[in-house]
Amino acid sequence: MKRIGDEMDLNPKEFKKSIENVFGWGSQRKLSKLLGRNESTVRRWIAGSRAIPPEMPLILALLNERRQLGLNGSIDIKRHIELILEK
Numbered sequence: 001m002k003r004i005g006d007e008m009d010l011n012p013k014e015f016k017k018s019i020e021n022v023f024g025w026g027s028q029r030k031l032s033k034l035l036g037r038n039e040s041t042v043r044r045w046i047a048g049s050r051a052i053p054p055e056m057p058l059i060l061a062l063l064n065e066r067r068q069l070g071l072n073g074s075i076d077i078k079r080h081i082e083l084i085l086e087k
Contacts, residue, residue, distance in 0.1 A: 010057050012048040022063045035059075 010018065016027075019042075023030040028046070032039040044050035 016046045018060045
C-alpha cells in the first residue's frame with residue numbers, strides 16, 4: 001500500500017497483503033465484519049472480480065496506524081471517512 005497522499009489505488013495482491021498486515025489471521029472475515037459487508041465481497045476484491053472501493057486504501061491506512069499505536073481496531077469507519085472528507 002502506498003502512503004497517504006500518493007496514488008492510492010490498490011491492486012488485489014496489495015489489498016490482500018494490507019488486510020493481512022492489519023488483521024492477521026482471519027483478515028477477510030474481520031474486515032468484512034468491520035465494514036458491514038458480506039465476506040464474499042471481500043473475497044471478490046482479492047480475486048479481482050470486483051473493483052476495490054476507492055476509499056479502501058484510506059481505511060486500511062487508518063486501521064494500520066491504529067494497530068501500530070496499539071489502539072483498538074474497532075472504529076466507526078463511516079464517521080472517520082466523513083471527518084476526513086470535511087477537511
